[in-house]
Amino acid sequence: MTLDPSLQREHETLTRRYLLQMGVALGALPWLARVGDGAEPAKDALATAIDKLEYLTPDATFGFVGRGDPLPYTHPEEKLREVGLLRETWQLEIISDPDSPAKIETPRLIETDNAVDWDELMQLAEKHAVKVLKVMTCNNGNKPLGMGLWEGVPLRELIWSTKPSGDLRRVFFYGYHNDDPKQRFQSSLPIGRVLEDPPGESPVLVCYKLNGEYLSGKRGGPVRMLIPEAYGYKSVKWLQKVVLTNAPYANDTYANGNNDVDSWMKTMARFVSHPDKLKAGESLAMTGVAQVGSGGLRKVQYWLHPADAKWPEDDPNFLKAEWIDAELLAPPTAWGGGLPEGKLPTGVTHIDPATGRPVQWPLRYTIAHWAAVVRDVKPGKYALRCRTIDANGVAQPMPRPFPKSGRCSIDKVEIIVS
Ligand SMILES: Nc1nc2c(c(=O)[nH]1)N[C@H]1C(S)=C(S)[C@@H](COP(=O)(O)O)O[C@H]1N2
Numbered sequence: 576m577t578l579d580p581s582l583q584r585e586h587e588t589l590t591r592r593y594l595l596q597m598g599v600a601l602g603a604l605p606w607l608a609r610v611g612d613g614a615e616p617a618k619d620a621l622a623t624a625i626d627k628l629e630y631l632t633p634d635a636t637f638g639f640v641g642r643g644d645p646l647p648y649t650h651p652e653e654k655l656r657e658v659g660l661l662r663e664t665w666q667l668e669i670i671s672d673p674d675s676p677a678k679i680e681t682p683r684l685i686e687t688d689n690a691v692d693w694d695e696l697m698q699l700a701e702k703h704a705v706k707v708l709k710v711m712t713c714n715n716g717n718k719p720l721g722m723g724l725w726e727g728v729p730l731r732e733l734i735w736s737t738k739p740s741g742d743l744r745r746v747f748f749y750g751y752h753n754d755d756p757k758q759r760f761q762s763s764l765p766i767g768r769v770l771e772d773p774p775g776e777s778p779v780l781v782c783y784k785l786n787g788e789y790l791s792g793k794r795g796g797p798v799r800m801l802i803p804e805a806y807g808y809k810s811v812k813w814l815q816k817v818v819l820t821n822a823p824y825a826n827d828t829y830a831n832g833n834n835d836v837d838s839w840m841k842t843m844a845r846f847v848s849h850p851d852k853l854k855a856g857e858s859l860a861m862t863g864v865a866q867v868g869s870g871g872l873r874k875v876q877y878w879l880h881p882a883d884a885k886w887p888e889d890d891p892n893f894l895k896a897e898w899i900d901a902e903l904l905a906p907p908t909a910w911g912g913g914l915p916e917g918k919l920p921t922g923v924t925h926i927d928p929a930t931g932r933p934v935q936w937p938l939r940y941t942i943a944h945w946a947a948v949v950r951d952v953k954p955g956k957y958a959l960r961c962r963t964i965d966a967n968g969v970a971q972p973m974p975r976p977f978p979k980s981g982r983c984s985i986d987k988v989e990i991i992v993s
């Protein structure tokens with residue numbers, strides 16, 4: 576698996592430290608070899624690597640998923656201004672659903688000149704801004720798109736401004752899509768999730784910053800939704816309309832693609848780096864990334880076995896295999912992502928204000944890096960797999976194995992030792 580470039584760089588830095596400690600030959604992985612290439616001794620390489628450590632994905636290298644022809648953020652500036660996709664012209668309408676009305680006293684409408692605008696959002700931000708670490712992953716993608724520090728205002732602050740009094744069961748949100756209904760992208764949540772956060776969960780956000788900078792157009796700016804525990808399709812970009820409804824069902828665009836739109840992020844492991852070929856006697860060094868879903872993460876494991884070995888059909892998830900624990904790597908000390916000096920700002924959720932360190936590790940809805948080394952592998956053709964064990968002790972791909980609720984199959988690669 577190849578990660579987005581900055582995730583890859585950060586991953587290499589973290590894992591290199593572990594592998595150097597383990598005494599793995601610098602040629603064992605291509606990027607280890609890169610570090611050892613020059614006259615640089617391993618120790619200095621380690622120090623350099625730690626200096627370069629980067630956990631967050633810069634906006635420029637984030638993976639993109641979005642529809643639109645043209646893509647909304649590619650409009651010329653004049654058009655962006657006209658359609659409200661610049662901070663100074665952005666407006667958000669909050670209305671009651673005409674088809675299934677919610678009781679609200681004060682709809683927020685452009686027509687009546689009381690839509691939410693940037694200044695109001697920034698005023699709310701002074702009091703209510705929330706900063707949250709969250710990995711963006713497409714429900715249909717095999718690997719994360721990027722790891723972000725997102726900032727926004729809880730959506731409920733804006734909903735309360737309409738003075739709702741009942742018949743309100745769900746919230747629909749819509750992005751700008753060239754005024755073409757066929758291009759529209761929408762998603763939804765139950766009102767309860769928007770109004771209240773289960774302990775340990777972050778609020779549903781109206782988001783305007785990534786990694787300390789205002790959202791770029793590509794990332795959904797000026798304002799997008801950000802649902803911390805959800806796959807990417809809930810986090811509607813180019814947000815312009817919120818509809819409060821008494822309808823009891825999801826109306827998500829992603830439902831049309833046979834996706835399960837009530838599925839929270841899953842825990843899973845992916846390989847990032849491993850050799851395809853090895854000489855007998857060399858160490859097999861592997862690294863990877865784990866996505867920490869709603870079930871948390873206890874550990875990552877790998878399983879190396881002869882490629883042609885038959886496996887009993889009644890054990891499709893390899894529960895009886897000899898899985899071995901990999902090393903889960905420590906949280907970063909420099910966070911990368913373009914943050915000044917790699918430092919997190921104050922007030923990030925789940926970061927201890929006294930130490931600047933995460934209150935626990937790994938954090939749910941983020942990523943963690945892992946690595947492992949196998950010594951002295953005998954010649955042969957091997958299959959190598961990795962999996963997560965979640966905080967409930969459940970092994971990947973369980974407890975929610977179906978692909979349309981988020982990809983989580985067990986990753987597998989092949990390695991030849993000669
Ligand atoms: N308006 C709009 N928002 C959208 C989409 C879209 O097509 N249009 N795609 C969604 C999907 S499916 C994903 S996975 C995420 C990806 O976010 P990113 O491009 O910032 O990584 O955006 C979501 N928000």
Ligand SMILES: [Mo]
Pocket residue numbers: 640712713714715807808
């Ligand atoms: Mo997606």
